[in-house]
Amino acid sequence: MGIRVGVFFGGRSVEHEVSIISAIQAINAFDASKYDVVPVYCARDGNMYVGTKIGDIDSYRDIPLLIKRSKRVICVRDAGRCTLSYYPARRLGSSFHAEIDVAFPIVHGTNVEDGALQGFFRTLGVPFVGSDVTASAAGMDKYVQKVVFRDNGIPVLDCRRVFAREYFSDADAVAGETGRIVGYPAIVKPVNLGSSIGIKVASDARGLKDALDYAFQYSDAALAERAVPNLREINCAVLGDQESAEASECEAPIGADEILSYEDKYVSSEKGGCKGMGSAKRVLPADIPPETRERIRGLAVRAFRALCCAGVARLDFLMDGSSGEVWLNEINTIPGSLSFYLWEPVGLPYRELLDRLVSLALKRAREGASIAYSFETNILTEMRPGGLKAAKG
Ligand SMILES: Nc1ncnc2c1ncn2[C@@H]1O[C@H](COP(=O)(O)OP(=O)(O)O)[C@@H](O)[C@H]1O
Ligand SMILES: [Mg+2]
Missing domain, CATH: 3.30.1490.20 (ATP-grasp fold, A domain)
Known part of the structure; x- marks a missing residue:
């Protein structure tokens, strides 16, 4: 039996559909000899579904029908493990669907990527891939992340x-x-x-x-x-954690207009489009001088560390095309298509990127196990009847 990975995707977010594309790409890229992947679709109404069609992109043409043919589950902690159970519970027979060793959130946007889903996994006590709660929340807030970046000497626009x-x-x-x-x-x-x-x-x-x-x-x-004049955009991903982190190749995404639109990113790429960030228009490697590439890669790693990220994140930079000045625009703590296409040029195939992400999640869980989460006191046993004093000093 392989490592059981629950891939969670969808969610109550405007980027719901992009997440479905990113997740199903990943599900298809896992090494089947090492992993048992359980796709878990988080529908817009907040319910989670499993089933044979949940990992199949074509089923998402008709989501109400897909839901009808799938089974609703809830995540519960049972005997120290994270279990997916049918809900409502079966009257006859078992409600057990699967146990997972690690949760892999492949979600984009508010209510999911912003620490919400990560907090849910943390509460369940299941190891999960990617940034932890605080970094995920800060990474979703364009203001908070700027404050952290600026405080760490990373150039950002006022x-x-x-x-x-x-x-x-x-x-x-x-x-x-x-x-x-x-x-x-x-x-x-x-x-x-x-x-x-x-x-x-x-x-x-x-x-x-x-x-x-x-x-x-x-x-x-x-x-x-x-708004930066003569804008050039350069993106670079980072993989790792606080202990060690490395930068990917840099890309220059290309848009049809002055700002890269939703369509540029996800729709207009090819006939029949809709392949996610993996097939958006870009120059890869970005056509920038080697010293600019190194500066951006260095800033990307510093920013990833400054926000205490983990897993893979993509850092998007703005460059003034005439002066060459560079600012960090934003971080994406769960980048579209997990930015796999930025790792292939530096010799890391998607399958191995997924291996590294799962290993990092398990490593954090091992490290977390050595942190004390209980502080033994006897304030409750020694309390006199009616002796409630103001809580929390
Ligand atoms: N300061 C800026 N000057 C010029 N263009 C910008 C600036 N900030 C963002 N953009 C354009 O808008 C796009 C989306 O902005 P961004 O901050 O990346 O938000 P999102 O989280 O929606 O991707 C960028 O990819 C870029 O094309
Ligand atoms: Mg952006």
Whole structure:
């Protein structure tokens, strides 16, 4: 029997579909002689499903039908192990579906990639692939990650975070002030989304209001920053943990417009498209001078470490095409297609990338086992009747 890996994907996120593509690519790339993969689809309503069709991409053309043909499960901790059980429980026969040794979240976006699913696994006590709760949460928040990066000496663009509440109380004043701080052209993004959803460029105060209104359709906080002129984008992935981390090849993604759109990333790549980030248009290796490549790879590893990431993450940089100046734009703690295509050029096939990710998860679980999680005291046994004092000093 191989290592039992539960691949969790989908989720209540605008990037639900991209996650299905990323996950099924991975499921097909696992070495079947080493792993027993259990695909677990997290539907938009929050329920989890298993079944023979759950790992088959064609089934997702008709999700209601797929769900009808699949079985709903819940994850429970039983005898120290993570078990998938049918829900509602069977009246006759066993409700057991499978046990998993490691959970592999291949999800993108809010409610899943942002530490939520990671926290669920942590509570269940099952080892899981990728960044832990804090790094996942910080990595989803474009403002929080910038603060951490800046504090660690990594170049990022100055920004202004705007809350919807504050903005809607006096939109003209807030937009005016934001424009003065950031300058024009400015770019506005929802603070915690991905896949270029909710993003607009503004060239004046009026445009900035439009952009803020638009971003607030998707999130209750937005980030405004200067739009980089003559933009070139360079992405680089990092694999590892705090102890050791290495950088992949660099890519230059190519978009049809001034900002890379959802379609550029996932749809327009080929006829019949929809192959996920693995087939988006790009120059790989990126056509940049060797010293720029090394600088970006070095910054990527430093940023990965600064946020205490683990597993594989992709770090996306912005470069001013004329001055060559580089800023870290954002981290993706679960990158589209797990960025497997950035590892192949440095000699790491997808199958081995998955091996490394599972090993890192098991290593963290072993290391975590030596941390004390209970602090024995006798405050409850020695308590006098009615003796509840203020809790938590
Ligand atoms: N400061 C900027 N200047 C110019 N273009 C930008 C800037 N920030 C983002 N973009 C463009 O918008 C795209 C999406 O922004 P990004 O911050 O990466 O958000 P997402 O999480 O949605 O990918 C980027 O890939 C890039 O094309
Ligand atoms: Mg991005």
